[in-house]
Amino acid sequence: xxxxxxxxxxxxxxxxxxxxxxxxxxxxxxxxxxxxxxxxxxxxxxxxxxxxxxxxxxxxxxxxxxxxxxxxxxxxxxxxxxxxxxxxxxxxxxxxxxxxxxxxxxxxxxxxxxxxxxxxxxxxxxxxxxxxxxxxxxxxxxxxxxxxxxxxxxxxxxxxxxxxxxxxxxxxxxxxxxxxxxxxxxxxxxxxxxxxxxxxxxxxxxxxxxxxxxxxxxxxxxxxxxxxxxxxxxxxxxxxxxxxxxxxxxxxxxxxxxxxxxxxxxxxxxxxxxxxxxxxxxxxxxxxxxxxxxxxxxxxxxxxxxxxxxxxxxxxxxxxxxxxxxxxxxxxxxxxxxxxxxxxxxxxxxxxxxxxxxxxxxxxxxxxxxxxxxxxxxxxxxxxxxxxxxxx
Numbered sequence: 001x002x003x004x005x006x007x008x009x010x011x012x013x014x015x016x017x018x019x020x021x022x023x024x025x026x027x028x029x030x031x032x033x034x035x036x037x038x039x040x041x042x043x044x045x046x047x048x049x050x051x052x053x054x055x056x057x058x059x060x061x062x063x064x065x066x067x068x069x070x071x072x073x074x075x076x077x078x079x080x081x082x083x084x085x086x087x088x089x090x091x092x093x094x095x096x097x098x099x100x101x102x103x104x105x106x107x108x109x110x111x112x113x114x115x116x117x118x119x120x121x122x123x124x125x126x127x128x129x130x131x132x133x134x135x136x137x138x139x140x141x142x143x144x145x146x147x148x149x150x151x152x153x154x155x156x157x158x159x160x161x162x163x164x165x166x167x168x169x170x171x172x173x174x175x176x177x178x179x180x181x182x183x184x185x186x187x188x189x190x191x192x193x194x195x196x197x198x199x200x201x202x203x204x205x206x207x208x209x210x211x212x213x214x215x216x217x218x219x220x221x222x223x224x225x226x227x228x229x230x231x232x233x234x235x236x237x238x239x240x241x242x243x244x245x246x247x248x249x250x251x252x253x254x255x256x257x258x259x260x261x262x263x264x265x266x267x268x269x270x271x272x273x274x275x276x277x278x279x280x281x282x283x284x285x286x287x288x289x290x291x292x293x294x295x296x297x298x299x300x301x302x303x304x305x306x307x308x309x310x311x312x313x314x315x316x317x318x319x320x321x322x323x324x325x326x327x328x329x330x331x332x333x334x335x336x337x338x339x340x341x342x343x344x345x346x347x348x349x350x351x352x353x354x355x356x357x358x359x360x361x362x363x364x365x366x367x368x369x370x371x372x373x374x375x376x377x378x379x380x381x382x383x384x385x386x387x388x389x390x391x392x
Contacts (some may be wrong), residue, residue, distance in 0.1 A: 009132050013126050014358035018342070022352035033109025033379035034352040035367035038174060038322070040239040042294075044276075045287040048238060051279030052272050060271050066263040068247075072274050075281040076247045079232075083206070084217045086225065088249040094259050095277075097269045099204045099233035099246030104130050105258035106200050106229045106248060107166070111136040115165035120151040121360030122324065124202070126173045139164060140360060145326065148315060149176045153187045166198040169218060172205040175359045175366040176324045177299075177317020179213040189221040198254075199228040199243075205320040207237040207288045210296040213318035219250075226251055236320075237288045238280040245269055245277040258359065295321050298369040298376060305380035306367075309387045321370045324356070328363035328392045330331075338362045348389075349382035 018036035025032045067310030073093040077188040080086040096102040103126075111117060119127050121140050128138035133300040141159050143149045156167070168186075180188075189351065192199060199218060202255035206215045248255065268274075302323050304316045311329035327341055334343050336356035342365055345351050356364030369376060 005136075006133060010129050011125075011358065012128075015354050018352055018354045021346070025346070025350065030350055032346070032350045032352055033371075033375050033382065035369070035371065035379060036352045036354050037370070038236075038368055039241045040236060040291060041370045041372065042239040042287075042291050044239050044243070045280075045283070047283050048240070048276050048279045052276040055272050055275035060275050061274075062271060063324075064268040064271050064274065066244075066268050067259045068269060069271075069274050069278075072278045072281075072359075073247075075278050076249065079281050080230070080249055081368060082273065084230075085220055086217060086230065086249070089252070092252050092255050093247060093249045094255050094262065095269050095274060096246050096248070096262060097266050098235060098244045099202065099231050100126060100130075101244075101262075101266070102231045102246040102248040102258075103127075103168075103200060103202060103234070104133070105220040105261050106113070106231065107131060107134040107136065108252070108261045109254055109257040110134075110166055110198050110200075112165070116162055118159045118164045118167040118197075119157070119360075120149075120155075120169070122149060122173075122175050122356065122364065123168070123360050124170060124369045125358040127168050134167070142360070145313075145315060149173070149178050149324075150180060150184060153191050156188055156191050160195050160197060164197055166200060167192065167200065168200045170202040172209055172213075172215065172319025174205065174320055175322050175354075175356070175364075177320045177322050178315065179209060179215065179318040180218075182214065184215045185218045186221055189218055189224050192227070197227070199224065201228055201230050203230060203232045203234050206232065207285060208292050208295060208321060209319040210292070210299065211318065215319070229254060234277045237285070239287075239291065240276070240280065243273040243276055244269070245254060245273050260340055295369065298371075298373060299323070301373065302367065302369045302376050302380065305376075305384075309384050311387060311391060321368055321389050323369060324361075324364050325367070326363050327365055327387075332386055332390055335390060338365050341365060345383065345386055349386045351379050351382045351386070 022034045111134035115136045117131045131138045229250035235241045314325040342355045353364040
């Protein structure tokens, strides 16, 4: 009477675990500064909430088609045309219970047991675990911090030589905040087009981008659209994490296969959330742009403060809302890795960060700056005190 073997190889989500631990400490009366959650601290825009209320009043409480309501699928197709220059039919769009669910469905549709899936590190913690759930083998490719954590074409070519089935790309990136330039993406596309590898492009942070960086989908390059599943959602851009709506678009046969899998797991995404997502996609990006403007101010403060701490370095994020500082010079006899660092930081000065090891780099920790300037200042003060203690 044992558990399925696949469970033994899965790790708990580190980001959710940190959030739960910080929440328990807060509930006990401890003043915790949390940089853990990958969640906007802004409220969902009013016009979106009103659309949900109106939908409820009209009886949007029943099942829908498993793939999502037709108006929302059309709105997603229009979004890809408008924002990314990608043309998809409604049949090439699948609405799911968050972008994580979209990626999970894609991997279930594409990956057979022992198929290899290439994942550049640092990576979002769930990528390798979702590959394992599909029976596949994550092939982790370490990127160079000095090169901005970006996979180079020659690295990808070497990894593809191992008969990979798929490649997962995330730009803007969680956890590093880096953004691949159009030329960098084109160089990767030229390597991929010589193979029969599928690409899963996670573009959930596309509208949270700063300065001179520009988001381009790898699916727009010659030969890439027919082998790429583009994943996105409403969680980050519209501060709708709890509404649980994500979507994918790609070749019809893969999307239909993913939809078949979804029909036997979750059925349709929450009906009222679909109507709210429709309002989000049709309502413009004014609120999103206001959030992004605030995030860039916070980024500048938190990166400056991190870089001022002796023994800490930090690559400048160009998108999303994360900093991924290298804290390994602070490790000592009692703090020997990112897990121990994060635990000691939380216990001693009540600052919650996520260890870098589950993201593929034990030299780093991840801090979300989706929090107020006051909390950023307080957290950085405490981190500086903690770092001084570690350095003696």
